[in-house]
Amino acid sequence: MAFIKNIExxxxxxxxxxxxxxxxxxVSKTLAQNSCVSITLFAFAKGEEIGTHDSAGDAMVTVIEGKGRFVVDGREYCLSAGETLVMPARKPHSVHAEDAFKMLLTVVFPRNDSET
Incomplete structure (x- = not known):
């Protein structure tokens, strides 16, 4: 059984x-998802965005191509290929593509003690 999917x-x-x-x-492509972690590739066309939202877990983005703009709790961050930003759990954040870009998103969720 493969735990990581949609990739060779x-x-x-x-x-x-x-x-x-x-x-x-x-466009998104889920590589892994369970109650502890979610790993997803994203591709944004120029001018597209994901509006303000939050997450129950810490969200780590790594830009893999192009440049993306991220707003976390009102503070703006511009990332280029190879750069990473952690957006803390429960803080509102959004993603903006002034130009086309791609990123890898890893979200680590809090442990649910009932799963141990």
């Missing part, structure tokens, strides 16, 4: 090549 196993891959977005799109 035992092969070298370039994450940026695994996803693309056409004009007017935000």
């Amino acid at each position: 196993h035992e092969e070298i891959v370039r994450l940026a090549d695994e996803i693309s977005a056409n004009t007017g799109q935000v």
Whole structure:
């Protein structure tokens, strides 16, 4: 049973090549998801965004191609390929694509003691 899906196993891959977005799109590709962690690739077309929301877990974004703008609790961050930002749990945040860009999102959720 594979815990990581939608990506080749035992092969070298370039994450940026695994996803693309056409004009007017935000595309996501889930690689893993359970009650503890979620790992998702995103591709944003120029001008697209994900509006303000929050998460029960800490959300770590790594830009893998292009540049993205992130607003966390009112503070703006501009990230380029290879840069990472952690957006703390429960803080409102949004994602904006002034130009097309791609990112890897990893969310780590609080442990649910009933699962132990």
